[in-house]
Amino acid sequence: MKKERKMRYVDKPWLKSYQIGPYKNIKHSLKPYPQKPLFKILDEAAEAHPNQKAYLYLGQEVKYSELKLWVDKLATALNNLGLKKSDRVMVFLPNCPQFIISDFAVLKIGAVVVPCALNEQVPELKRQAVESEARAIICLDGFLELVKKIKKDTKIEYIIVTSITDYSPEESEPQEIKGTHNFRRLIANAVANPPVVEINPMEDLAILTFTGGTTGFPKGVMTTHFQRMSNILQGLPWMMSPLPGFKGKASILVAVPIFHALGHWVVQSGINWGLRIILIPDPRDIPMIAKLMNEFRPFMVIAVPEQLRRLIDPKINPTGLQRLQTMIISGSAELPEKIAADLEAKIGMPVSEGYGLTETSPCVTFNISCFSKLTGFLPKKKSGIGVPLPDTEIKLINPETGEEVPFGEIGEIWVKGPQVMKGYWPTCGKGLTEDGWLKTGDLAEMDEDGYFYIVGRDKDMINKKGEKIYPLIVERTLAEHEAVAMAVTIGVPDLEKPGSEKIKVFVRIKSAFKGKVSEWELIEFCQDKLPRHAIPDFIEFRDKFPLTKVEKISRKELREEEIKKLKEGN
Structure with missing residues (x-):
């Protein structure tokens, strides 16, 4: 009897999603990508849409x-x-x-x-x-x-x-x-x-971006004209195919800093699409973001989870959000399912997540299932980062063995594609394997349809008595409790067992539940939902969290705070 061959990542199970509903015309490959200087996208947009508004800034528009x-x-x-x-x-x-x-x-x-x-x-x-x-x-x-x-x-x-x-x-x-x-x-x-x-688009640098540096000194990421141009075009079918007719006519609100790779890509992509870009000088100004969304009704808003959480917090944004024909794209960190659901209930449109890194120009995946409400074609998946963009290869690797993990198991994301960086400054190829793979340090699992789900970063994984605990697994469980607005999990040294860690979770409680729920109640809530080794040892209520330069919650700073307390005997 012939033995059935096991599916491998090289088989790209995600390609079947390219052929559903509005995506039926998307090719498995968009090659060959144009070899032209990046500045050409503005030249071409100005020629195609000379009178279209290019941006809106503090009330002023420019063609x-x-x-x-x-x-x-x-x-x-x-x-x-x-x-x-x-x-x-x-x-x-x-x-x-x-x-x-x-x-x-x-x-x-x-x-x-x-x-x-x-x-x-x-x-x-x-x-x-x-x-x-x-x-x-x-x-x-x-x-x-x-x-x-x-x-x-x-x-x-x-x-x-x-x-x-x-x-x-x-x-x-x-x-x-x-x-x-x-x-x-x-x-x-x-x-x-x-x-x-x-300009040689394949070789000449367009952008040198220094990464956030949460694990040491920031490194300079070298991005060529070709790499960023490829990534702009890779994103085009996903963003625009479900909503035809917007090119050269609609607005996009950029709520993330342009100095960040995602914000930079969004602005350049918006210009390539001939859109009006709504600029906000201070992305922390949540009432201003809400005002512009309600007034100008952009067809797309790009934001990070912390901004989206604040948008639906009545204390921060008392004016609220209207029912809008606005698609929200969340990037930079995982978006809790509750926040996504609350936003969709308020604006009547879906929230989708993507995944990327500065090193990948930056986009790698996009959750196209968010369009199910718009199209009726796609099955809605649970919160996740979606499927790889065209011509993007992903495989999940066991960091200890270097072998591919089976589908459904957790491994480190490795990425390869036309958008992957030239290398870390100033050396071509630095930071990549010999055959061009980027080891991201992010851990994920993949389902049978080729959809990926982040579970954490390798450096954030908690080691408790030899067991590995992924912070996001704990956080997703606590997010199911009606009183929890946000949860952030870290490992702290176990003084009784050197080399082992204990699980500590910082929890922001919703205003309506303050004083009505205890730390112990939340630990009990986890006992029936998590493996014994993954149940939190400590929970601390906290309203404010340290943030990185790109508005991500800094687990590094939280961990440093706890280690300092331990050294001081607290």
């Missing part, structure tokens, strides 16, 4: 034709200063038009964009400037003192300054500051005659 003109003039000005191909230019700006203008102008002269997180302190900003050998930095006037502190120890020659109110109804006369160049004056005094630069 694609105007945006392209400003980009061409700034590119000319940067070239006149002496900046050239392959030079690195730091962009130290919030979500504002100047970021978009700078982004495409730097790309147009063949230079490399280095996005900087706004909450960087002097040591880290200086380290990134030194490592990247940046020759210029574009920043807000409010950041100028910080920039001046690092300039003398770096190769920065040019400081280009702008104001938060520039390109808005509140803009005032540009101010000249000694030792700097004014952003608006550079554009006003230049002609739109950018240099013609020969």
Whole structure:
């Protein structure tokens, strides 16, 4: 009798989802991807939709034709200063038009964009400037003192300054500051005659992004023109196929920082799609996000879980959300199912999750089952990161043996595809296996349909008496309790058993249940739902959590707090 062959990841079981409902026309491969410079997407959008609004910022709108003109003039000005191909230019700006203008102008002269997180302190900003050998930095006037502190120890020659109110109804006369160049004056005094630069999209860098650095010093991720362009096109069928007719007509609200890989990708993708981009200078301004959603009714909102939680919190957002024809895409961290359900109940549209990393330009997967309510074709899956984008390979590997794990078992996500980085700065291939796989450090499982579900990061896994506990398993269980708004799980050293850990969970209780539920009640709640070794040892109620630079809850800081308490005898 012939033995049945076991399915392997190379068989790509997720491909059957490409042929359901609105996705029936999606090819298994989108190859060949165009080999063109990244700045071409704005040139083409301005030609195809010259009168379409490119962005909305603090009440002011600008057409694609105007945006392209400003980009061409700034590119000319940067070239006149002496900046050239392959030079690195730091962009130290919030979500504002100047970021978009700078982004495409730097790309147009063949230079490399280095996005900087706004909450960087002097040591880290200086380290990134030194490592990247940046020759210029574009920043807000409010950041100028910080920039001046690092300039003398770096190769920065040019400081280009702008104001938060520039390109808005509140803009005032540009101010000249000694030792700097004014952003608006550079554009006003230049002609739109950018240099013609020969760019090899496959090899030349477009972006150098320093990762968050939760496990040490941030590393510079090298992204070529081809890698980001491929990823923009990989996302196009998923985002637009279920909602045809939006290209060149609709709006997208960017609620995540553009300096983050996801926000950067969203803006560039929005321009490629000819959409109006709604910019919010401070993504922490939840009432403003709600106001813009209710007023302009964008067809898509890109946000992170912590923002979405705040959007449905009446204390933070008392105006609430209207019933909107808005699709919400959540990224950066897992979105609790309760929050997704509450949001869908309020706005009448689904919330979908995706998965990606700075190293993958950044998108890897997307949960297309969120469209089931729109199309009636797709079976709705439980909360998860979905299926790989076209031409994206994923396999789950046992970190200890290096072997593929069977379907349904947990393993480390390895990714390969046209969007995977060139390497960590400055070495091509650094951070990748010899055959081009990226080891993500994220742990997941896959079902029979090829849908993936994150269970945690390898470094966050808790080791309790030899048993491995995944924090998300504990958190998902506690999220089922009606009183729990959020749960974050960490391992703390077990002083009685060196090398082992105990499970501690920090829980945010919903306002209506404060004082009505105890820590012990929640531990009891877990006893019938979790294996004995996964039941929390401690629960602590907490309203505020430390956040990383990209608004993720920092387990690292929580763990450090607990270790400090143990050392102090608490």
